[in-house]
Every structure is written in C-alpha cells, then in structure tokens.
Amino acid sequence: MGADGTFERMWSELEPVGRHxxxxxxxxxAWADADLECRTWxxxxxxxRDLDVEADGNGNLWAWWGDPEAGNALVTGSHLDxxxxxxxxxxxxxxxxAFAALDVLRARGFTPSRPVAIVAFSDEEGARFGVACGGxxxxxxxxxxxxxxxxxxxxxxxxxxxxxAAGHDPAGVGTDPERLSRLGQFVELxxxxxxVPLTTPDGARVWGLDGYGAPIGxxxxxxxxxxxxxxxxxxxxHAGTTALGDRDDPMIRYADAVLAARAAAERHTAVATFGxxxxxxxxxxxxxxxxxxxxxxxxxxxxxxxxxxxxxSGHTGxxxxxxxxxxxxxxxxxxxxxxxxxxxxxxxxxxxxxxxxLPTGAGHDAGILAAAGVPAAMLFVRNPxxxxxxxxxxxxxxxxxxxxxxxxxxxxALG
Ligand code: GLV
Ligand code: MN
Ligand code: MN
Numbered sequence: 001m002g003a004d005g006t007f008e009r010m011w012s013e014l015e016p017v018g019r020h021x022x023x024x025x026x027x028x029x030a031w032a033d034a035d036l037e038c039r040t041w042x043x044x045x046x047x048x049r050d051l052d053v054e055a056d057g058n059g060n061l062w063a064w065w066g067d068p069e070a071g072n073a074l075v076t077g078s079h080l081d082x083x084x085x086x087x088x089x090x091x092x093x094x095x096x097x098a099f100a101a102l103d104v105l106r107a108r109g110f111t112p113s114r115p116v117a118i119v120a121f122s123d124e125e126g127a128r129f130g131v132a133c134g135g136x137x138x139x140x141x142x143x144x145x146x147x148x149x150x151x152x153x154x155x156x157x158x159x160x161x162x163x164x165a166a167g168h169d170p171a172g173v174g175t176d177p178e179r180l181s182r183l184g185q186f187v188e189l190x191x192x193x194x195x196v197p198l199t200t201p202d203g204a205r206v207w208g209l210d211g212y213g214a215p216i217g218x219x220x221x222x223x224x225x226x227x228x229x230x231x232x233x234x235x236x237x238h239a240g241t242t243a244l245g246d247r248d249d250p251m252i253r254y255a256d257a258v259l260a261a262r263a264a265a266e267r268h269t270a271v272a273t274f275g276x277x278x279x280x281x282x283x284x285x286x287x288x289x290x291x292x293x294x295x296x297x298x299x300x301x302x303x304x305x306x307x308x309x310x311x312x313s314g315h316t317g318x319x320x321x322x323x324x325x326x327x328x329x330x331x332x333x334x335x336x337x338x339x340x341x342x343x344x345x346x347x348x349x350x351x352x353x354x355x356x357x358l359p360t361g362a363g364h365d366a367g368i369l370a371a372a373g374v375p376a377a378m379l380f381v382r383n384p385x386x387x388x389x390x391x392x393x394x395x396x397x398x399x400x401x402x403x404x405x406x407x408x409x410x411x412x413a414l415g
Contacts, residue, residue: 004401007100013041014092018082025085025391029153030123030134031059031162038080038092042120045099051118056179057172058138059122059163065102066115072184073115074415076101076407079124079135079365086125087393089191089400093381095120097189097404104408105415112415114184121365128153128162130227130294131329136365138173140372145174154278183374185340185414188366189407191395192217192380193388196358209382212356215402216348218341219378221359222334222367224305225298228325230257230312236281236289247287251279254291257312261295264311270299271361272308295325298361302333334367337375344377347413348406362388379406 018026018034028034039061046053046063053063062068078094098118105112122135129151137143149160149170160170195208209217234250258274265272273296280290295312299305313325341357348355358380370376381403383395 006103007096007401007404010045010096010099014038014080014096015088017041019088020085023085023391026082026088027084028080028082028086029084029128030081030159031166031168032128035081036166039120042080042095046118049099049102051102055168056139056176057174058135058176059168060135060139061120061122063118064115065117066112068115068117068182070115071182073117073182074112074411075117075119075183075186076188076411077117077119077121078188078190079121081123081125081127083125083127083389085391086127086389087191087387087391089381089383089393089395090193090388091124091190093191093395093400093403094189097381097400097407100404101407101411104404105412108408108412110412110415112411114415115182116411116415119186119365123159124365126227126329129159132227132331132363133365133368134159136368139176140180140368141175141177142368142372149173180372180374183369186366186369186374186376187344187379187407187410187414188364188376189379189381189403190362190364191388191393192383192386193360193362195386196360198356198358201354208386209356209358209380210384210386214352214356215382215399216352216406217356217358217380217382218345218348219336219360219366219380220341220357221336222331222363223298223300223359223361224302224331224333225296225361225363226305226309226330227328228295228297228309228313229328230254230293230295230325232257232291232293234287234289234291237287239285239287242287249287250291251288254293257293257295257315260315261297261308261312264308264315265297267311268299268304268307270297270304270308272297272312294328300359331363331367332371334370336366336370336377340375340377343413344379344410347410351405351409352402377410379403379410 018028051063079091126132232250235248261272276294278292366376
C-alpha cells in the first residue's frame with residue numbers, strides 16, 4: 001500500500017473516535033474513553049509495523065524503530081487529544097503522518113542510522129486539567145509532578161485519579177531526564193493554524209500558506225503565551241426580586257473584563273480570549289455568587305502579553321474593580337533551532353522549493369522540548385481557512401499527502 005493508502009486507512013480508523021454527533025467536533029480529553037481509544041489505535045498501528053511501544057511514566061506513547069537505549073533518537077509525532085469540539089487535524093495529522101512517513105521510508109528501502117521514534121504526547125491541549133502540553137511538561141520537569149497529579153477537571157477528578165482509572169500508574173509521573181537525554185531531535189508536523197502575514201519572493205504581502213501558494217511551511221518560533229484565572233465574586237440573590245441598585249452581580253464584572261481584554265489586546269497588538277467560564281451556581285433565575293473565567297493571552301513578545309493581562313487585571317471600568325488574576329501557566333517564546341531548520345529546509349527543497357518560514361501563536365510539545373534543549377523543528381500543512389480548534393478546521397487531502405512526503409524527506413535527511 002502506498003503512502004496515500006496507509007494514510008487513508010489510518011485516517012478513517014481515527015475519524016469516528018470521539019466525534020460528537022451534533023457538533024461534528026472532537027472531544028478527546030486526556031484519559032477519558034475517546035483518548036483511550038486513540039491510544040489503543042496508536043499501539044495497534046505501532047504493532048502492525050513491528051515497532052516496540054511503551055508508555056512512559058507521564059503517559060506519553062513511544063513507538064520505536066530501532067533501539068530506544070542507543071540515544072540520539074530522531075523523534076516525530078504530535079498528540080491525539082483535542083480541545084472541546086476540536087478539529088480532526090490538530091494533533092492527529094502529525095501522528096498519522098508520522099506512521100505514513102515511516103511506511104514511505106521503508107518502501108524507499110531506507111534504513112536509519114539511529115533510532116527513530118513516533119510519539120503521541122499526552123494531554124497536549126490541557127482541555128481537561130487546564131495545563132497545555134501536560135505530557136511533555138511533566139517529562140521535562142516544566143510542570144512539577146505533584147502539581148500535575150493534583151490538577152483537577154471540572155468534576156473534581158484529579159489527573160492522578162484519571163490516570164489510575166485508565167490503568168496508568170500515576171506514581172511514574174514526573175521529570176524523565178534519562179528519556180530526554182536519549183532524544184536527538186524532534187520534528188513535529190502540524191496543521192497550519194491561523195493565517196499569518198507572509199511576503200512572497202516577488203514582494204507581495206499575503207496571508208498564510210494558502211495566500212503564499214505553498215502546501216508546506218516551516219516554523220520559526222512560537223509566541224509566548226499563558227492562561228490566567230479570574231475569580232469574580234458577588235452575592236447570590238433572586239433574579240426577580242432584587243432591585244438593580246441592590247445587586248452585587250459578578251457577571252457584570254466578568255462582562256466588563258471581556259471587553260477590557262479585547263481593548264487591551266488591540267492596544268498592545270496581542271490576542272486575548274476568554275474562552276472558558278464557570279458560573280456558580282449557574283441558575284437562570286439567580287444572580288451568581290461567583291464567576292470564574294479563564295483568559296488566554298498571547299503575542300509576539302512577552303511585554304505585549306504581560307501588558308495586556310495587566311490591563312485586564314487592573315481594569316477599573318465603571319462596574320469593575322481591579323481583579324488580580326491567577327497565572328495557571330506561562331510559556332515563554334520559543335525560537336526553533338536555526339541549524340536544524342536549515343537542514344530541514346534543504347531536505348524539502350527538491351520537492352517543495354524554498355518553503356515559507358512562519359511564526360505561530362499556537363503552543364506545541366515541540367516548543368516544550370525545544371525549551372528543554374532538544375533541537376526541534378515544525379512542519380506546517382496548509383489549512384486554507386486557517387480555522388482551528390473548531391470542527392471547521394480543514395486541510396486538503398493532497399496537502400496532507402504532501403506533508404507525509406515532506407516528513408519522509410526530512411526524516412531521511414536526518415536519519
Ligand atoms: C494548543 O493548541 C494551544 O495553542 O492552545
Ligand atoms: Mn491545539
Ligand atoms: Mn496541536
């Protein structure tokens with residue numbers, strides 16, 4: 001079977017897993033049923049290829065072509081979990097393409113001179129426990145083991161409890177320097193997200209890979225980003241009997257903060273999003289006692305992001321008192337390894353010419369590994385609309401197959 005055949009088969013196996021029948025989006029949350037089905041799929045695909053599979057202490061899955069102990073491993077892959085109602089491509093495209101690229105390499109008769117591994121990192125989106133890239137952060141020590149184990153989901157289930165219920169011993173969670181030291185380079189293929197401004201060789205200003213007319217791009221950097229929790233406290237009361245002047249309504253303060261975030265992001269040329277909110281007690285005929293809301297803020301440099309969050313925290317609009325925020329995660333800017341990117345660009349040249357190099361506002365496990373000293377690179381596959389974290393996320397099949405060829409070319413050059 002050619003690369004297109006193996007890609008199609010794997011894609012159709014994964015397609016129904018965790019897909020919500022009404023929204024059409026994916027709900028593959030760490031250690032829940034759909035995630036476990038994806039893990040089973042990973043293990044089966046590794047076994048079919050005679051790769052040795054292991055789950056590390058943090059639940060990341062590794063499929064080895066060659067000796068894991070030998071060191072200087074060339075690693076590719078991505079993640080299989082999703083945001084609530086996520087698209088089909090964010091994460092799985094990198095894992096499916098990794099297996100398909102390995103098939104291409106074998107069909108070419110290529111034998112790597114060092115171990116090659118395919119990885120599916122655990123809990124990349126942080127949709128369930130709130131911290132993104134949980135699997136890679138725990139491995140590098142960027143997320144403390146005790147803090148990770150104690151993170152809770154919306155039902156109060158801890159990460160440790162969720163792992164244990166899924167048959168994974170949480171005692172193994174934590175920094176894994178030995179494994180980290182065995183990784184030589186990491187190459188993550190990912191669907192393009194958003195459409196950044198690019199300049200074509202003839203000087204035209206265009207948007208994203210589609211505007212550029214390129215199926216494949218290369219990452220230059222990941223914007224710094226973080227998540228902050230705001231607790232707006234108020235006084236619960238009756239929605240019908242409490243005069244407007246008598247109310248202490250935290251929903252009003254939350255609404256003000258949403259508008260303040262938008263204005264601050266515009267002022268500082270950043271982006272800021274309140275995408276998750278929890279209202280207590282959440283009754284239609286009751287003024288809430290508490291509104292908890294999470295702000296995701298990102299920008300091309302740390303100052304912009306910090307200034308945006310500070311403006312929201314310190315917002316003193318007519319109905320909003322200054323509101324300290326709890327920083328739940330922070331990821332500094334990551335600049336990918338220039339030397340590795342040059343090698344990757346050279347490997348891509350015969351098939352794709354000079355590919356555009358672009359920054360991204362999305363976080364990735366490749367960024368966590370890069371920050372921990374593992375040279376990393378990212379390939380982006382064109383997403384014509386740029387829409388992501390949505391059921392509308394898309395990539396043409398021909399571009400996905402170009403991604404497989406691109407990844408195979410890169411692994412062959414590096415392997
Ligand atoms: C992960 O996809 C993120 O950027 O939030
Ligand atoms: Mn994502
Ligand atoms: Mn992703």
